[in-house]
Amino acid sequence: MNELFEVTGQVLTVSVPAELDHHNAEKIRTGADQIIERRLISKLVFDFEKTNFMDSSGIGAIMGRYKNIRLMGGTVIAVNANQRVRKILTLSGIYKLIEIYDGLPHEKNHI
Amino acid sequence: MSNVNKMKIEFDSRSCNEGFARVAVAAFLTQLDPTLEEVSDVKTAVSEAVTNCIIHGYENEVHKIILECRIECNEIEIVIMDTGRGIENIEQAMEPLFTTKPELDRSGMGFAFMEAFMDQVKVTSKMGEGTSIYMKKIIGMDSTLTETGKEE
Secondary structure (H helix, E strand, O other), X not given: OOOOEEEEOOEEEEXXXXXXXXXXXXXXXXXXXXXXXXXXXXXXXXXXXXXXXXXXXXXXXXXXXXXXXXXXXOEEEEEOOOHHHHHHHHHHOHHHOOEXXXXXXXXXXXX | OOOOEEEEEEEEOOOXXXXXXXXXXXXXXXXXXXXXXXXXXXXXXXXXXXXXXXXXXXXXXXXXXXXEEEEEOOEEEEEEEEOOOOOOOHHXXXXXXXXXXXXXXXXXXXXXXXXXXXXXXXXXXXXXXXXXXXXXXXXXXXXXXXXXXXXX
């Protein structure tokens, strides 16, 4: 579990697995929500570096976390999204709610 | 001489089989020499249909899902069937963002993705008897024409 989630200050980074479908989304959902409930998190980062497959269940998992963290005034971003992941994020319309980066955003280069 | 090639698999409606189902179809599809993009499109569509069987058709009970593929010339046809609950209102179910299970983080994008990534999607369903999804994709088409999503 530890390798999926990393907390640095108020930033929770989720290392999305190679395939984000309904099966894998459950782990992210429960794990991330536990951390968001217990600790003060203001920014949730979905890191897609390892991800080469995602379907609408992945979108649902991101949307659900977005709703939870927005309630506390936090933000969600997606980093290291490859072309396929970007396509799914774009088609779903979720890009209107979260910022998507091909690599890492400039201010976060220290990771 | 007929160039038709068919396969059929039956598996339990467990979420760990979602990956199995889409990889099995992707492997069968390789004989049409698809692009990586086309393989990803088909895998996503299969994943959506199988996930629907598990979550909506069987509501997480373990029963059987049947997956059939048929290849002819440069076309793949895929049928994914369950004998579960059935869909009350197919038109509504296919609307983007519509879901009967928002509490489970369902995005309501499953059918929209199937339609975006396949050339044809047909749904037949009967309450209490099950649902069958038929999808077709032509492999080797210029994908740039349809890249932005739905044609219609």
